[in-house]
Amino acid sequence: MTNLKKRILVVEDNIVMADDLSNTLMKLGYEVLEPAITYSEAIKALEKEVLDLVILDINLGTKKTGVDVANYIKKNLNLPFIFLTSFTDIRTLELAKATVPYAYLVKPYQEIDIMVALEIALSNFQKLASNNTIDAERQIPDFTSMETxxxxxxxxxxxxxxMATELFISESTVKNHRHNICQKLALPSSNNSLLTWVLNNKQHL
Known part of the structure; x- marks a missing residue:
C-alpha cells in the first residue's frame, strides 16, 4: 500500500463517529490528526499542519459546513479532500460537486469503501501534482538570489x-521576501500554500 506516513485530517462533528473513523484510518496505516469537530477547528488545523488529505462531513452542526471547509481548501491550499456524509439530497450533492471533491461517500460506510476511496484519491492527486510540477518547472519565475x-x-x-537568525536579517525582511515570492507565484499568502508549492518543486530550486 502507498499510504505510509500519509497524514489525514478528519472533520466530523459527531465525536463517536470521528473516533471510529480515525481508528479505521489508523488500522489502514494512516497517520491521523486529532479530529476537528467545527469549521473553526478545521481551519486552524489546515493553517497549522502539513496534510496529505482531508475527510469532510458536510453537516458540522453549525452554520458553517464541510462544504465551506472544502471551499477554503480550494481557495488556499493544494490538498485533496473527500466527503463522507449521510446527506444525499440533490441540493447538497450540487453544493458538494461544485467543490470538485476526490470522492463522495455515503454513511454508513464499510472499511473497504474508505480504503479504496483514499487510495484512488491520493493516487489521482499525486498524478495531478506531478503534471502540475512539470508545468510549474516550465513556468518558475525568476527569483532573486535571496528569494531562492x-x-x-x-x-x-x-x-x-x-530564517532571520540564520541569514542575519530581520523577520520583517524574511516576511517581505515570502510576500514577494507569493506574488510572483500568484499564491495566497497563507504559510501552507507556499510550503506546499516548495515541497512540490524543491527539486527545481
Missing amino acids: VVLKKIAENLTTKQ
Missing part, C-alpha cells in the same frame, strides 16, 4: 524567526 535562499530554507521547514 528563502525558498530553500522553507524546504528545510525553518520558521521565519529561524
Whole structure:
C-alpha cells in the first residue's frame, strides 16, 4: 500500500463517529490528526499542519459546513479532500460537486469503501501534482538570489524567526521576501500554500 506516513485530517462533528473513523484510518496505516469537530477547528488545523488529505462531513452542526471547509481548501491550499456524509439530497450533492471533491461517500460506510476511496484519491492527486510540477518547472519565475535562499530554507521547514537568525536579517525582511515570492507565484499568502508549492518543486530550486 502507498499510504505510509500519509497524514489525514478528519472533520466530523459527531465525536463517536470521528473516533471510529480515525481508528479505521489508523488500522489502514494512516497517520491521523486529532479530529476537528467545527469549521473553526478545521481551519486552524489546515493553517497549522502539513496534510496529505482531508475527510469532510458536510453537516458540522453549525452554520458553517464541510462544504465551506472544502471551499477554503480550494481557495488556499493544494490538498485533496473527500466527503463522507449521510446527506444525499440533490441540493447538497450540487453544493458538494461544485467543490470538485476526490470522492463522495455515503454513511454508513464499510472499511473497504474508505480504503479504496483514499487510495484512488491520493493516487489521482499525486498524478495531478506531478503534471502540475512539470508545468510549474516550465513556468518558475525568476527569483532573486535571496528569494531562492528563502525558498530553500522553507524546504528545510525553518520558521521565519529561524530564517532571520540564520541569514542575519530581520523577520520583517524574511516576511517581505515570502510576500514577494507569493506574488510572483500568484499564491495566497497563507504559510501552507507556499510550503506546499516548495515541497512540490524543491527539486527545481
